[in-house]
Amino acid sequence: MTDFAAKARELMPQLTEDLIELTKIPSIAFPNHPKEEVRRAHDHLVELLRGAGVTDIDSLDLPDTSPVIMGHIPAPPDAPTVLLYGHYDVQPSGDESLWESPPFEPTRIDGGAIRGRGVADCKSNLIAHIGALRAWDGRPPVGVRIVFEGQEEYGSAFDDFPPQKPELFAADAMVIADMGNVRPGEPTLTVALRGAADLVVEVRTLKKAIHSGEFGGAAPDALLTLMHALSTLHDSNGDVAVNGLRRDPWNGTSYSDKEFAELAGMLPGMPQLGSGPIGERLWHGPSITVIGLDAPAVDTAASAVVPYARAAISLRVHPEQDVKEGQRALVTHLEKLRPFGIELTVTPGDAGAGFAAPTGGPAYTAMQKSMRKAWGNTPVEMASGGSIPLVNALSKAAPNAEILMLGAEDGHCGLHAPNERVLLDEIEKVVIAEATFFAEFAAGFTASLFLDTMGVPPCRATTDPTATPTPQSSRPPRP
Structure with missing residues (x-):
């Protein structure tokens, strides 16, 4: 296995420049914003994907919907396929007088960060996907499907589309990179969406x-x-x-009362609403x-x-x-x-609809191991009070695929707010984790196939659709 930590360090200067160039494009897919800018971001990403080794690229065009970038790298023999998701549209900048620098002039700030609208949500995650492919020189040990959406923030016809063409989304695992860590430096898998x-x-x-x-x-x-x-x-x-x-009850990680008050911008002395643990109130x-x-x-x-x-x-x-x-x-x-x-x-x-991801399957286990290698810490589980409508549609299109939600954002990044920022170290760690995951998941998948041929009962969710994964928290597995 390649030393992906060293590879990611080598790749980061160019990935950073690519992120800056992408963030300069005001790809806002809301009404009354230039559609040309959304298309410009689309075209820029297509070129980045081609440079990362994805040669089979197409656009999915649906009514009143920004184009979805669809790409494919065929799987090696007996290897699994991983779908990589992200979105290239961003929120409007809001009141620009509240920004410390112009929202579409990405600015390096102290602490190894970049500030700009959409730099965390979700362009950093797209760049992390591209970095993981570059780490393998465009030839990962798994098949890859690219799904880069262009109208996630506003909603579109794509929200319900995947079950209509399930063959376009067939995969053994999906990495939904539109989330992030509960706080910087603490690797986090999001396992539920309200x-x-x-x-x-x-x-x-x-x-x-x-x-x-x-x-x-x-x-x-x-x-x-x-x-x-x-x-x-x-x-x-x-x-x-x-x-x-x-x-x-919620048994995963959560915020402290003080941390939540700071993140929410609560005024001094202001009480929280409700009773019980914060994670339970926010997510469960x-x-x-x-x-x-x-x-x-x-x-x-x-x-x-x-x-x-x-x-x-x-x-x-x-x-x-x-x-x-x-x-x-x-x-x-x-x-x-x-x-x-x-x-x-x-x-x-x-x-x-909300979503609860089964945990404990081979892809989940491989990602936990990969994130531990990248951050040096054991990953924690959290949920999100927000929703990603497409996750349910993808799950219906590929019901046996494990869905892994993570990314380079973090709880303090200020997504959708003025002065949104991303930490470059978090992007680097996601690149390491995802590149490592390709190897870990492929190895486990191959081992499972070998056991199949030896007559050993399969442990892969993709082999036995009726198998119930072992949950890693108090939540029951999703029906």
């Missing part, structure tokens, strides 16, 4: 606004009615108080957030009883709870309410 659903609740009580002095005290106030309804969603501790939403239970409110603005408010109010609600559910079931539970809770005897109108919105 599901997400939206809904709108509204109330109309009057034909029009009326004088609060003449009518207030008896006329039904729509805003007051809505506030009473929203106040029932949590108990006095701030825990979700809606029946039918699942919450389980529900959350309900009021993300928008239609009501008269304070600065222009009139002395009038409000006739109409509306709120947008974001629901996150346990990774293994049916997200539609969770959404129905919240809808039912609100529809049963009659604040002051007034009926609410509740409209369900989009819903994206």
Whole structure:
């Protein structure tokens, strides 16, 4: 096996320059942003992939969707195939006055880091994939499928596409590099993603606004009615108080109270919502957030009883709870309410399923070993309160593939926020881990094939689709 630590050190100067050039491209796939910039990032990555040894490259074009880069390196005889995923679109920069340097002028900063929009989420992970291929001179001991998405941040037709063409995504393992470490220097595998659903609740009580002095005290106030309804969603501790939403203990790694307060930007003395361990609240239970409110603005408010109010609600559910079931539970809770005897109108919105990855399979074990070699520490498990809709679609397209979620981001990188940054050392470690994983997984796969021929019961998930992997935490394996 190659000394991948030395190889990664040798590759990092060029990988860093490649990351800087890629980050300069404002590849924002949101409406009202130039599509040409997204295409420019696409074309730049295609050239980088060709230089890394991927000669079979195509683009998947779907309606109203930025092109998906699809690449393939055939597997050597009796070797497994690994799918490498990342996305090349980025979030808008937001208020640029909050940035310490222009968001699309990547800037080296103290601590061996680069600052810029999308430098962590997710362009660093694309560069890490390319680095792992370069470490093998484009000839890894596994087959490789490239899936570099161009519209992950906004959502697209690609979210549900993979099951329609499963042959394009056939693999024995998938490295979903859109995550990262819980904190710098602590190798982390993300093993669960909460599901997400939206809904709108509204109330109309009057034909029009009326004088609060003449009518207030008896006329039904729509805003007051809505506030009473929203106040029932949590108990006095701030825990979700809606029946039918699942919450389980979390035994993986987590943040300390102080660390979480710093990451969230909590004001001094501000308490956290809810009770119990932070990991359980963030990753293994529900959350309900009021993300928008239609009501008269304070600065222009009139002395009038409000006739109409509306709120947008974001629901996150346990990774293994049916997200539609969770959404129905919240809808039912609100529809049963009659604040002051007034009926609410509740409209369900989009819903994206959560995901819980089986652990303990051969790919998972190989990645744990590879990450331990790269960082020198035993990997930990964490989950994410966010969601990656495509993960479920990929799992449906290749149901026997093990899904490994990791990356060069870290809990302190500021993704989606001003002054997003990535640590170059984390990119280097991901390159080492992924390049090592190719060798470890190939060796284990070959050994498993040999045992098959000797009549020994297989241990590979890809050999026996009904085999149940051994979980490495308290979570049951995904059905």
